[in-house]
Amino acid sequence: MKIRKNDNVIVTAGNSRGKTGKVLKVYPDTLRIIVEGVNIMKRHTRPSQRNPQGGIVQREAPIHMSNVMLLDPKLNQPTRVGTKVVKDETTGKKRRMRVARATGEMF
Numbered sequence: 073m074k075i076r077k078n079d080n081v082i083v084t085a086g087n088s089r090g091k092t093g094k095v096l097k098v099y100p101d102t103l104r105i106i107v108e109g110v111n112i113m114k115r116h117t118r119p120s121q122r123n124p125q126g127g128i129v130q131r132e133a134p135i136h137m138s139n140v141m142l143l144d145p146k147l148n149q150p151t152r153v154g155t156k157v158v159k160d161e162t163t164g165k166k167r168r169m170r171v172a173r174a175t176g177e178m179f
Contacts, residue, residue: 073100074142074153074170079179081140082150083110088135092143096132104134111135144172145179153179 075081075095082092093108113133119126141150152173159166170179 073098073137075105075137075140080143080145081105081107082143083107083135083139084141084150085139086111086135099134102134103137105137105140106132106134107140108132142172142179144174144177146172146175146177149174151175 075098077095077098079095080092081095083089088110091107091110093110095105096108097106099105109132111133112130115129115131117123117126117129123129142153143149144151154171154173155168156171156178157166158169158178171177172179
């Protein structure tokens with residue numbers, strides 16, 4: 073998966089196009105993510121111990137991963153993501169790192 077929790081993304085399609093936010097949760101089995109402040113839905117809730125008043129609660133709904141792009145940390149622009157195998161000097165193990173296609177910056 074190219075998008076992970078705590079990544080900064082921009083929405084490229086849908087009603088929330090152009091909004092940016094941090095990824096709060098990732099659902100890899102359905103290829104959906106929840107982005108902070110994006111795709112807000114209203115949920116009618118009945119009174120409970122947690123919410124004794126009840127009423128209408130606004131929260132983020134999942135959005136498909138194909139509708140977002142990762143933000144490049146250097147340019148703060150949307151970028152495609154590639155991978156690069158990097159050898160760790162301390163342990164000698166190989167790791168797969170994400171790379172921004174626009175600038176070559178590693179995530």
